[in-house]
Structure formats: structure tokens, C-alpha cells
Amino acid sequence: MSTVGQLALLFIGAALINNILLTRFIGLCPFFGVSGNFETSLGMSLAVVFVMTLASTSTWVVWTFLLEPLGVGEFLYIPAFILIIASLVQFVEMYMRKVSPVLYRAMGIYLPLITTNCAVLATATEAAKPGFFKMNIDLGASLGLGEALIYTLGVSAGFGFALISFAALRERLDIAPVPKVMKGNPMAFITAGLLSLAYVGIAGWFGL
Amino acid sequence: MDLMLILKAVLTLSALGLITSAVLSTAARRFYVEVDPRVEAVAAILPGSNCGACGNPSCFAVAEGIVEGTLPVNACVAGGQSCADSIAVLMGAEACAVASAVSVRACGGGNKAERAYEYGGVQSCAAVARLAGGSLVCTAGCLGYGDCVEACPFDAIAMDERGLPVIDLDACTGCGICVHNCPRGGVGLLSLVPENAPVAVRCNAHDKIKDRKAACSACCIACKKCERACPADAIHVIDALAVIDYEKCTACGTCVSVCPQNCIDIHGRAASIPPRAGDGYGKNAPGFAVQDQATE
Numbered sequence: 001m002s003t004v005g006q007l008a009l010l011f012i013g014a015a016l017i018n019n020i021l022l023t024r025f026i027g028l029c030p031f032f033g034v035s036g037n038f039e040t041s042l043g044m045s046l047a048v049v050f051v052m053t054l055a056s057t058s059t060w061v062v063w064t065f066l067l068e069p070l071g072v073g074e075f076l077y078i079p080a081f082i083l084i085i086a087s088l089v090q091f092v093e094m095y096m097r098k099v100s101p102v103l104y105r106a107m108g109i110y111l112p113l114i115t116t117n118c119a120v121l122a123t124a125t126e127a128a129k130p131g132f133f134k135m136n137i138d139l140g141a142s143l144g145l146g147e148a149l150i151y152t153l154g155v156s157a158g159f160g161f162a163l164i165s166f167a168a169l170r171e172r173l174d175i176a177p178v179p180k181v182m183k184g185n186p187m188a189f190i191t192a193g194l195l196s197l198a199y200v201g202i203a204g205w206f207g208l
Numbered sequence: 209m210d211l212m213l214i215l216k217a218v219l220t221l222s223a224l225g226l227i228t229s230a231v232l233s234t235a236a237r238r239f240y241v242e243v244d245p246r247v248e249a250v251a252a253i254l255p256g257s258n259c260g261a262c263g264n265p266s267c268f269a270v271a272e273g274i275v276e277g278t279l280p281v282n283a284c285v286a287g288g289q290s291c292a293d294s295i296a297v298l299m300g301a302e303a304c305a306v307a308s309a310v311s312v313r314a315c316g317g318g319n320k321a322e323r324a325y326e327y328g329g330v331q332s333c334a335a336v337a338r339l340a341g342g343s344l345v346c347t348a349g350c351l352g353y354g355d356c357v358e359a360c361p362f363d364a365i366a367m368d369e370r371g372l373p374v375i376d377l378d379a380c381t382g383c384g385i386c387v388h389n390c391p392r393g394g395v396g397l398l399s400l401v402p403e404n405a406p407v408a409v410r411c412n413a414h415d416k417i418k419d420r421k422a423a424c425s426a427c428c429i430a431c432k433k434c435e436r437a438c439p440a441d442a443i444h445v446i447d448a449l450a451v452i453d454y455e456k457c458t459a460c461g462t463c464v465s466v467c468p469q470n471c472i473d474i475h476g477r478a479a480s481i482p483p484r485a486g487d488g489y490g491k492n493a494p495g496f497a498v499q500d501q502a503t504e
Contacts, residue, residue, distance in 0.1 A: 062224070067220065071213070080221060083225060084228065091231060094235045098241055
């Protein structure tokens, strides 16, 4: 397969087949927390794309040039990555506040929310040292920076897609004639379960 | 060998920590944004319960609005006069009066009200109100399961031994959350009145007098004694229920003393009517805020 084809497969595989929310069940707190409203879910998704990309890049660099050569990565990667991601998000927040107050207001509350969100940490870890998840696609022993970025974009796109579609569903369900006992969160849990079934089904669909 | 590994790990992590902290501290200086310190100061004066009674999303948003000048210094409904005064001093604005409100309960039934059925379900007014219209025969009375107590963000409401919620006027801010959370708030069981409203009618029933009497022994019987006795023409029986016009009320307390049902009583901050000696709920009744203070 050509390189472009492989990268496309990596993207699709990360976004849909291995959707982080609905087949990996990572990052479920924002999935239920901010999916009540379409607007906030959109803001959250954009913030996640932004933070995940930055986080993956930085963890990839630190892993490849610092932790791996020193041979301390295997047991040090989680504290090191948390440290890097948390301070990176802090830095970006300060920078945005100074440079673009409008963007800061739009993203402001979501940025600290996802500082060390499990989805961000998991994706950054997976991009730096593959093998964290049992994936339906083979990432090989290690990823180049470009591949890591494509993978991260795929995951965050999948996260955003699932979150936004779920928020849209929930907004419609709010006005649907749902039995009173099922209104609100119970219905959201059932909807999430059905969505998850559908996404798991995609993996079977591709015969992977 | 192992020692080297430990040393490496410690050094790597400390180096990472040092670098990131250096970057962050530089950034904190470099990208420092000046924030108007008055926003914090105003936010500290505001109640901070984010009750939303003023129509703004949070107390902090109100603080920002006041400092920017888009909101008046008396924007906070819940904080009342003292809050507005402190903010006015801080902002250098002229103090202005706040039309503060307090919540009032229009029911004196409680345990005296007849039950339509024995209820043993979820202990919540909202739940019992959905079950055949509530467990009371009276369709307007207090159900007594304390949803308002739960809802109050200022801990101003407590249930007393009569089975009625009692509003502590010192703590009540008039945010109206209890009114929204009361399943009968919409029909006037709980409502907001001016904070100095001197008297309150403790009945909200609108059905026929005969049915009303059968449902509760503490109801307004529409005898019009208060209407005739009121020297200020401030109280009228409308739809078979005494209604007080707080614009006209002079806090003389005549209606309180003439009511044969004891269902008009003293209410309101700084109401100066002496408590009435009487039978039933009159004298030592816990829960009539002003009377409580007078007897304590």
C-alpha cells in the first residue's frame, strides 16, 4: 500500500474503527459532562483537537529524544507525560490569554478541563510508544512524527465526531416523548450504549 | 547498574520538572495580563452562590459587569442592600436602594390539614404532587416534604414540628429558587414579597369555603373581618381569600388580631408589630420569623 493509503488507513482507523470514546471507552467524563448542549460540545471538541495535537507532539519528542535513549521510559512515561502535558496546557492558556483574549474566552474553560484528561494522556502515550491499546490496526513498533500526528488528529477527530453527534442526539432526545423516569441521564446512557454498538460494528464491517 | 537507573530516572524527571517550571514562570511574567483587581473585590462581596436570581450566569459574571459598568451596583438581588452598599463604596458610585424580596409561605395547614391518602413513597413534594394531585385534600396547601428546604442555596428554610417550612428572614435573599422548586409554587404556595412586608396571609386555598374548611382547620374562611378592620384599606377578600396590598399596608397589625383563624400573621424583616397572645399557632408558634425573634 502506498504511504498516503497507509496514512489514510491510520486516520480512519484511529477516528472510527478505534474510536476512543465509543470503542475504547476512554474520556467518558467529557462525553457525558459537556454533551448536554451542541455549542459546548463543539467548543470542547475543538479544544481537544488542539490540546491532543500539541500533547502528542511534545510527548513524542520527549519520548524519542529523552526517555527512550536513557532507557527510563518504560516506568517513567506516565509521570513524565503528565508533567509535560499539564505544563504545556498551562503555557498555552497563558499565551492565549495574552495574545488572543477572544479565543481564550471561547476555549478558556475547556482548556484546564482537559489538562490531563485520560483521553489526551492515552492518545499522547499511544502516539509516542505504540502498544498501549489493543488496536484493530497495527501501528508497528514505533511511529514517525508525521504518523503520530496523523494518528492524533484521527483520534481527536473521532472524539469530536462522537461527542458532537452525541450532543445533537441528546438535544433531540430532550424534546422527544421519552417516559418520565427515563428522561435525562438514563436515556443518555442508553443512547451512548447504542452508539457504541454501532461503532464496534464498524470494525466488523471492515473485516478487521 | 540499578543505582544508575534510579539516578537517571530521578535526574530525568527533575530536569523535566525544572525546565517546564522555568518555562512556565517565564511565561507567567511575559504573558501577564492585567486584571482589574476590583473584579475580584466585587466578586468577594457578592454572595457567591451563583443562584441566578439576577438573570446572570454567575456571580463572577455580575462582578465583571459591575466593574465594566454594564450592570448597576445593585445588580445582585440576593445580596440585598448591604451588598449593594459595599459595592457602591468600592466602585465610588452613589448608593441606591435595592428592592429586596423575601420568600413567604401562604399556608398554615401542615399537620392540621386533612390527608387524602397515606403516602409512603419517595419523601419529596415533587413526587407526592404527581400522585393523584398530592396527599392533601387541600389542593393549594403545603405538602410538607421539604423540597424547598433542599433547594435553598442559603440554608434559610427548615421544617418545623407543624410540618411546615419556616423561612429564616435573616438568611433569605429572595432568590426565588424555593418558589421554582415548590410543586405548588406556581399557584402561590410560596411567593416573593417585599422584604419589609409586615403581615402575611397563611392560606392559599381557592376552592369553596365549605370544601376548604373540611380540608384544613387553619384556612382562611373569607369572613372579611380583616377587610372591615383594616384602617388603611390594604386588605381585601378577593376570590374568597384575604389578599394584602403591601403598598397600602401600614403595619398596624389590626388584621392579625381580628383574624378568627389565626391565618394572618406577622412577617417581614423589621416588622415592628408585637407578637399577639392567642391560642393555636398564635403566641409561641415556632416559625413565625419575627415572633421567634421576639420570644427568644
